[in-house]
Amino acid sequence: MTTGSVTGARRSGVRLDQQKLVLALLLAVVSILVLGPVLVLIRASFAPAESMPLETLEFTLKNYVQLLQSPRTLSLIWNTVVYALSSMAIGVAIATAIAWCTERTDMPGRILVRILMFAWMMVPALVVGFGWILLLNPGNGALNVMFRELFGFARPLLTIYTFWSLIVVTAFAVVPTAFVMISSLLRNMDPNLEQAARVHGGNAWATLTRVTLPLLTPGLFSIGIYMFMAVVQAFDLPLIIGLSADVPVLSTRVYLLSSPDNGLPNYGLASAFGVLLLVVAAGLMWAYMRATRLGERFRVVTGKAFRPKRIKLGRWRFAALGFTFGYCAVMMLPLLILLWVSLQPSYSTPSLSALGGLSLDIYRRLLANPMISRAVLNTVILVVSSATIVMVVSSLIGWFTVRSNSKAGKILDALSFLPMAIPPIVLVLAILLLYLNTPLYGTIWILVLGHVTIYIAFGVRTMSSALIQIHKELGDAALISGASWLTSLRKVVFPLVWPQILNGWLWVFAHSARDLTVPLMLMSTGNLVAASTLWNLWQFPDLPGAAALAILLMVALLVVVVPSQLYVARRLER
């Protein structure tokens, strides 16, 4: 039966090709997505300012010379560092306090706090920023007007257009994410370590300062770096608050150079700034990886959930409650003012007399507008395709990073992680440069491309940590049963991790819907989505319209994401 071996050999080619083909395809896709834009960005930073990077052969250092000679560069970097460091420090401090209260004390309302925090993670920063502007702008900010009328202040109480307001608003916005990270850190810490301190005579304060905090330090440190990095890359709040406050940071500078209000875009200088921001972010990424590895060494996290003894707060519980729900109340204000404005046919500050004028007219007008329905349709296309493409590609890449020892697998892993270190604004600039003269530009698909590139690193992390928990023999058993490699993935491996796939899908879905960077930088009449339309309405200005759209976007996100996440969380716990 020599023919048997011959057909066998030929068939072996088929299977190897199945796996090799997918690997080659993934490598090609990730290279185009990640390497292409980065190389074009670097090329553009060496191109003369007035030409497109792909249309010239000239190399010049002019952009970097200009960047280094300009006195504004130093102030930009200074602004960015001060902004990121202060927001991070305030945000992490508030988050640590609230997380400690909900995880380690008997403060009432702990579950409510957790639910609120998870819900706020879904609220676009843009929406919160608009809310704060409506509350605190110096002319007719609702809080300022109220104080003026009540106490007869001549000057506004607080004004949103200052550096400090930007810092505080950003700090408040990073609290929910930091809270989720820190509470899982606290939850995984062995309470025996704390109990040992109590048994050996330490009082509550000594236990907190001498045992709990030092043990948490490595974890808090890496969370701090992560948050710092997130603020350095932030774009929406610096755009809507920072520019009016005259505090440009690196990300808004890149935006202004590539989409100036008047004059031609200076892609060369924008790219040079982009490369600078890229280097800063990559350095932070490196520091973050070092810090988390250091954290592993101190690891007191044993993987199983503990049920720690909660500290009895006694009279202090009112302080804890006041602090926690004070924060929650402050976070509600911008959303409430948006709701108020969206229910007023024409903009007016909150008052009892205006209560009678509430109506849903704005929502009716908004939904009747064909431009809005177009934007809604575009948003649905954008978020559903981005989330789906990211999770399909990440699941496959995740399999290769976990199961394949080949060099190609390692390259794939590294390439897909790279976008983590590229600030979105820089990546979008690079995508703009690469695709400006292609038919893709100006369509909704260029936005999909941007979001897929930005979120792929998250997707791959999620899927490889999910797949590593699936016993290798489960997949092998399918192969031995005669199933092809793709069938084994489709029928056995991926169905086993579907809660994690769905979780990742929801994360990308929500982040794609709330992102302004990509839709704004690549905006054209054909690819307006909810976030960019919101920006346009705000700039127009149609404040009630913008507020109504913001409320709609937020409600849609909460309605889709929160119940699904609760469902997935329950599935994962089983």
Added chain:
Amino acid sequence: MLVIENLVKSYPGQHGQDEVQALRDVSFKVDEGAIFTLLGPSGCGKTTTLQCIAGLENPDSGAIRMGDRAVFSSRESVLVPANRRELGMVFQSYAIWPHMSVFDNVAFPLVHGVKRVPSREVRPRVQKALEMVELGHLADRPAPLLSGGQQQRVALARALAHEPRLLLLDEPLSNLDAKLRDTMRTEIRSLVKSLGITTIFVTHDQVEAIGMSDQIVLMKAGKIVQQGSPRDIYLKPNSVFTADFMGRSNLLPGVLENGGATARAQTAIGPVSGIAGSELAPGEQVMVVVRPQAIVIAPDTDPAQGSNRFKARVDAMTFLGDVVETEVETGGRKLTLMLDPYTSLVVGQKLILELPPERCVIVPAAKPPSGRNPQ
């Protein structure tokens, strides 16, 4: 049925360590319908060999033939992937898919495999396979609701449902408790024997291997040490390693005086006659292997001297229930005996031991693996 020729496999060293030689030139032949066991301590290459047969690992060189078809051959550059080899396999973890029912698990090879069957045949075939393992009544149960023993049976049913050419068992009994293990061992053996399917069984437990197999290959550090029937391997070890691995034995170092069928070695307790391999030449350093059960207590009336008879004194006795582990001293050496629980011997008593020559095996001397004391 299955022929393995000169398999070599190495893994690249990790963290700057040297490359690991998992298989160094492994060859053997498996007869149609036999239960063939790969036995050895962890890291000996038995699992790697099985993975190569399964197609889950690819050897560096050599050949694997099933029937007259090569599924792997480095020389002819043939490589048949795992899913085309028409195998059945029971994994150490059972690998029962938790998101499917028992029925779907067993039906998988019939529905998604290479040898697909028409859909109306799937149900009766699955039912037949489940009844074979006495689980016919559990077809619709979700897989996570099975006990360990039931999972094992489902894994067996899944491995047999598509009538594979070869059944591979990767330490299938190691996750079961001791009592269930004995039952399953007998059941698996009688099932595969009644089906007549060729079976490759991997284990590190010599009791399992002896109870299950027609043939055993004992491996160590990527090489085959000895191949033979369970009886041969247990009673006629060819090395200190085999003797030590297969069960307890008394090892007496010595020098070979004459070889062949009437071999004799000079040891600390005196000359001992026994069976020696033909490769041993007089004057070589050897080890005499005597199983504790091999030693006989000679009647008092017999003269003390004579072939393989030695004066001894009881040093210690441990009552273990089904046997009494007895330590005796003779010629300055300690020997272990297993006596029946009704023995009248007491500590301190003098006696005469007889080591029947056909029960004494003379093997080349080698350092016994330190720190190991297999039962």
